[in-house]
Amino acid sequence: MLKKIFLPLLLIVLLMSRTEAGTWSPELRVGILSGVKQVSLKVSAPCVMLNAAKGNVLNKIPAGGSFTVDFEHLKINAVEVRPEKVPIQELTIEVDGKKYYGGVSVNKGKDSLTVINLVPLEEYLHGVLAKEMSPSYPLEALKAQAVAARSFALKNRGRHVKEVFDLCSSTHCQVYVGVTDFDSINRAIDETRGAVLVYKEKLIDTNFHADSGGMTEDVADVWGRATPYLVAVREIVQLATPWTVKVPAKDFSKQLDLDDVKTVKLSKLTVGQGASDRTSSGRVQSAQINGKKFTGTELRQKFSLPSTLFDMKLDAGEVIFTGYGRGHGVGMSQVGARDYAKEGWSYEKILKHYYKDTKLKKLY
Ligand SMILES: [Zn+2]
Incomplete structure (x- = not known):
C-alpha cells in the first residue's frame, strides 16, 4: 500500500524538479524574422507542430528533423513548434540555419510570414548579453547588465503586441542573436537568476x-x-578619454542649410556643470550658429557625434567638436x-x- 502511494509521489517530485526547480522562467515571444515567404526549421529534440489558435497537434517532428513552413501552403493563421517531451528551455531550434533556444511560432500575415521565437526569459538573456557587453568585462559588470536586460525585457513585454510578439530583436528593443555560449556571461545570468x-x-x-x-x-x-x-x-571613477570630430566648414554649412558658417556660440563645457545652453550634466541643449538655434541632439545626429557632451569651435575652415562619452x-x-x-x-x-x-x- 505504502509503495503504491510512494511511487506516484516520487514520480511527481522528480517531474517537478526536472521541469520547475531552478529552470523555469517566463516565456517571451521575440520577433526574429518578418516579411519572408518561407522559413526552414530544424529541431534538436522531438517536437509537435500545433495549431496555435486551437492547440491541437498537426504533426510530430523527430529529433534532428528539419522542415520548411511555406506561405503558400500554410492554411491556418499560425503554427507553433514546441518540444514534445523536454521542457522548452532544453530545446534548440535552427531558424534558417541560426540557432535559438526554445520553440517558434510561424504566423501568416497578408502576404508573408512572421517568425517568433518562443523563448524563456533566462535563455533569451544569453542572446542579448553577448551583444550588449564584451564577455571579457568583469563579472560584476556583466551581472549588472544581466539585471538591466532582464528588467527591460519584462518591463517592455508586449511592446509589439500588434505584431503578436513581445519584443523585437533589434536595437529598438534589445539586440537578440539567439544561442551564445560564453562562460562569463552564462555565470552572470545564472548568478542573478x-x-x-x-x-x-x-x-x-x-x-x-x-x-x-x-x-x-x-x-x-x-x-x-x-x-x-x-x-x-x-x-566616481573617471577614465573618460575625449573624442574629436572635424567637419569642413563648407560641409557643415551645407548640412545645416546655412550660408557660410561665420559664428558659433556655445558656452564652454565643464562636465557636471549646467549653463543656459547646457543641461545639468553639461550636455548641449542648444548652440547658435550664425545666430540660428540648433539643438544638441540635432547636431549629434547631423554630424554623427558620439554624444551631446561636447565643445565646438570654428577654426581654420573647420568646425571642431571635442567631447566625452558615447550614447544618450x-x-x-x-x-x-x-x-x-x-x-x-x-x-x-x-x-x-x-x-x-x-x-x-x-x-x-
Ligand atoms: Zn522593438
Missing part, C-alpha cells in the same frame, strides 16, 4: 548606454519625461559599470549608483 530592479515595488525602465563621459543625463533632458530613478549622476547618457553607463567592477564594486552597488533609490528583487 530572476533578479530585477524595482522602484517602489514596480519594475523600472533600465535604459543604458555605452559611456557617460563623466556624468549621466537626466531622462527628462533627453526624452522629456521626468522619472525619479533616471536622474543625472556624477561618475541615460541610466547605466556600460564603461562605467566595467570601471566600478574593476574597483571592486558589486553589481548591486553599480545598479544602485545608476538607478537612484531602486532595489533588487528576485521574481523567481
Whole structure:
C-alpha cells in the first residue's frame, strides 16, 4: 500500500524538479524574422507542430528533423513548434540555419510570414548579453547588465503586441542573436537568476548606454519625461578619454542649410556643470550658429557625434567638436559599470549608483 502511494509521489517530485526547480522562467515571444515567404526549421529534440489558435497537434517532428513552413501552403493563421517531451528551455531550434533556444511560432500575415521565437526569459538573456557587453568585462559588470536586460525585457513585454510578439530583436528593443555560449556571461545570468530592479515595488525602465563621459543625463533632458530613478549622476571613477570630430566648414554649412558658417556660440563645457545652453550634466541643449538655434541632439545626429557632451569651435575652415562619452547618457553607463567592477564594486552597488533609490528583487 505504502509503495503504491510512494511511487506516484516520487514520480511527481522528480517531474517537478526536472521541469520547475531552478529552470523555469517566463516565456517571451521575440520577433526574429518578418516579411519572408518561407522559413526552414530544424529541431534538436522531438517536437509537435500545433495549431496555435486551437492547440491541437498537426504533426510530430523527430529529433534532428528539419522542415520548411511555406506561405503558400500554410492554411491556418499560425503554427507553433514546441518540444514534445523536454521542457522548452532544453530545446534548440535552427531558424534558417541560426540557432535559438526554445520553440517558434510561424504566423501568416497578408502576404508573408512572421517568425517568433518562443523563448524563456533566462535563455533569451544569453542572446542579448553577448551583444550588449564584451564577455571579457568583469563579472560584476556583466551581472549588472544581466539585471538591466532582464528588467527591460519584462518591463517592455508586449511592446509589439500588434505584431503578436513581445519584443523585437533589434536595437529598438534589445539586440537578440539567439544561442551564445560564453562562460562569463552564462555565470552572470545564472548568478542573478530572476533578479530585477524595482522602484517602489514596480519594475523600472533600465535604459543604458555605452559611456557617460563623466556624468549621466537626466531622462527628462533627453526624452522629456521626468522619472525619479533616471536622474543625472556624477561618475566616481573617471577614465573618460575625449573624442574629436572635424567637419569642413563648407560641409557643415551645407548640412545645416546655412550660408557660410561665420559664428558659433556655445558656452564652454565643464562636465557636471549646467549653463543656459547646457543641461545639468553639461550636455548641449542648444548652440547658435550664425545666430540660428540648433539643438544638441540635432547636431549629434547631423554630424554623427558620439554624444551631446561636447565643445565646438570654428577654426581654420573647420568646425571642431571635442567631447566625452558615447550614447544618450541615460541610466547605466556600460564603461562605467566595467570601471566600478574593476574597483571592486558589486553589481548591486553599480545598479544602485545608476538607478537612484531602486532595489533588487528576485521574481523567481
Ligand atoms: Zn522593438
